[in-house]
Amino acid sequence: MSTHPIFIDGAWVPGADVTLNENPSDLDAPLGEYGMASLAQTDDAIAAAAAAAVTWGRSPAAERATLLEGVAARLLARRDELGEQLAREEGKTRAEGIGEVTRAAQTFSYYANHLFTPQGEVLASRRQDTSIHTRRKPLGVVGIIAPWNFPLAVPSWKIAPALAAGNTVVFKPAEAVPASAASLAEIIADAGAPAGVFSLVTGRGSVVGERFATHPDVAAVSFTGSTRVGRHLLATAHATGSKRVQAEMGGKNPLVVAADADLDLAVRVAIDSCFGATGQRCTASSRLIVDSAVHDDFVRRMTATTAAIRVGHALDPATTMGPVATHAQLETDLAAIALGQREGAELLTGGTLLERSTRGYYLEPTLFASGQSSMRLNQDEIFGPVACIIEADGIEHAIEIANDVPYGLSAGIVTTGLATSERFQEEVRAGLVSVNASPAVSELHAPFGGVGSSSYGPREQGTRALDFYTTTSSHFVSFGA
Structure with missing residues (x-):
C-alpha cells in the first residue's frame, strides 16, 4: 500500500508518520495510508509561508483571483470523482459528496469575484481639503484547522478568503479525512499557487494544531471542531500574545x-x-x-x-x-x-x-x-x-x-x-x-457563526469572513496647499 505525501513549500514530501484512512462503509477497503507531519515539518511549512507572505500579500488582485478561479474550475471538473472519494472517506452519500464539492467550488469562485468589489470605505473629513479612506491588509501566515464532517466545504470557506485577502495558509485537516485534503492541496498547487503560499500538514492536533497556537510567525488561527479542543486552542494561543483566533465549536x-x-x-x-x-x-x-x-x-x-x-x-x-x-x-x-x-x-x-x-x-x-x-x-x-x-x-x-x-x-x-x-x-x-426551512443548511454568502459556547471571533463566510483575515487601516490625506 503506497503512502500519500504531505505538501510543504511547493513540494510533495513524505510525512514523518502515517495514518490509515478508513472507509466507514467498508472497513476492508481503506483509501490508503497518508503521511503525517512532524513538529519540524510543521515549522518548515510555517517558515515557507512566512517567506512567501510579503510577496503574496502585495500581489495584484487579478493574480489572486486567477488562482481562486482556477481552484474552482478544477473542483468542478473533478466533481464526480471527488464526490465519490469524499463519500468513501467520510460516509456521506455520493449525492451529498458531490454537493459538497460543488459548494467548495462555488466558495472559491465567490471570493475570486469579490476581489473586484470595493474593499474599503471612503469617508468625509471634518477638515478642509482632506480625504479619508480605509484599506484592508493581510495578516500574514494563517493556520487553518478543519473538521472531518465537511472535508472540502469547511476548508474551502476558510482557505479561499484567507488567500483572497493576501495571506499565506498552512492547512491541518482532521486526521480522519486526509484524502479530501490531499486532493484539495493538489488542485491548489495545480492552479498555480506559488511555493509557500499554501501548505498541507496533515497531523495530530497535539502536534500541528498546538504549533499553530504557539508559533510566533502564525498571525492567526481559524478552527472548527469540538468545544473542548477549541477552548484549549484559545487559551494556548492567547497565552502567547496577540494572535488572532476564530473558533467554531459545538452546538445543541x-x-x-x-x-x-x-x-x-x-x-x-x-x-x-x-x-x-x-x-x-x-x-x-x-x-x-x-x-x-x-x-x-x-x-x-x-x-x-x-x-x-x-x-x-x-x-x-x-x-x-x-x-x-x-x-x-x-x-x-x-x-x-x-x-x-x-x-x-x-x-x-x-x-x-x-x-x-x-x-x-x-x-x-x-x-x-x-x-x-x-x-x-x-x-x-x-x-x-x-x-x-x-x-x-x-x-x-x-x-x-x-x-x-x-x-x-x-x-x-x-x-x-x-x-x-x-x-x-x-x-x-x-x-x-x-x-420553515432546515436550520442545518446555510448559504456561502451569508455570515456563519453562533453565540455562547458555539463560537468565538468574527463570523465566517460571505464578506464578513474578511474581517478575520485582514486588518483595517485608516488613511487621512491632506491635498490642500
Whole structure:
C-alpha cells in the first residue's frame, strides 16, 4: 500500500508518520495510508509561508483571483470523482459528496469575484481639503484547522478568503479525512499557487494544531471542531500574545414545531436537519421542541418517517443515510443512546447497529420522545443521528427550552403564523435562524457563526469572513496647499 505525501513549500514530501484512512462503509477497503507531519515539518511549512507572505500579500488582485478561479474550475471538473472519494472517506452519500464539492467550488469562485468589489470605505473629513479612506491588509501566515464532517466545504470557506485577502495558509485537516485534503492541496498547487503560499500538514492536533497556537510567525488561527479542543486552542494561543483566533465549536440546536405548523413540512424539515449527513453537522437539530397541540400527531409521523430511512453504503444509490464517519464517533453515539435510555427518554425507533454486506459503522437513525430539557441527552452535543422530542406548552415555553443550553449556533421553527415567526426570530439565541426551512443548511454568502459556547471571533463566510483575515487601516490625506 503506497503512502500519500504531505505538501510543504511547493513540494510533495513524505510525512514523518502515517495514518490509515478508513472507509466507514467498508472497513476492508481503506483509501490508503497518508503521511503525517512532524513538529519540524510543521515549522518548515510555517517558515515557507512566512517567506512567501510579503510577496503574496502585495500581489495584484487579478493574480489572486486567477488562482481562486482556477481552484474552482478544477473542483468542478473533478466533481464526480471527488464526490465519490469524499463519500468513501467520510460516509456521506455520493449525492451529498458531490454537493459538497460543488459548494467548495462555488466558495472559491465567490471570493475570486469579490476581489473586484470595493474593499474599503471612503469617508468625509471634518477638515478642509482632506480625504479619508480605509484599506484592508493581510495578516500574514494563517493556520487553518478543519473538521472531518465537511472535508472540502469547511476548508474551502476558510482557505479561499484567507488567500483572497493576501495571506499565506498552512492547512491541518482532521486526521480522519486526509484524502479530501490531499486532493484539495493538489488542485491548489495545480492552479498555480506559488511555493509557500499554501501548505498541507496533515497531523495530530497535539502536534500541528498546538504549533499553530504557539508559533510566533502564525498571525492567526481559524478552527472548527469540538468545544473542548477549541477552548484549549484559545487559551494556548492567547497565552502567547496577540494572535488572532476564530473558533467554531459545538452546538445543541433546536427545531421548534409550533401549534400552527404544517406537519408534513415539519417532518421533512426535521428529517433533513436531524439525519442529513448522518446527523454529523454542527448545525444539525438534535432537539425537536413540539407544541403540545400537535405533539402526538408529529411523534407518529416523525417516527414512521425516521424508521423508513435507508441506511447503507455511501455509494449505494438506494442509501439515504450513510454510515457514521469514525469508530470514535460511533462510540459517542452509542453512549448517548444508552444515556438517553437511562435518563428515562422513550426510544421510539432506532438505536442499534446494523449489518450490511460490507463491514462498516452502520447505525440506525435514533429518535427519542418524552424528553426533558435538563437531560444530558438534550444538553450535550452528540454529533450523530440521534434526536429527542421535547413537548412544549406554547411558543413562550418552546423558546425557553430552545434557549436552555450553553450553545447557540442554529435554530429553526416551523409555523404558519407571522407573529410566531417574528417572536421566535427575535427571542431565540442563535447565530443562524431558519423559518420553515432546515436550520442545518446555510448559504456561502451569508455570515456563519453562533453565540455562547458555539463560537468565538468574527463570523465566517460571505464578506464578513474578511474581517478575520485582514486588518483595517485608516488613511487621512491632506491635498490642500
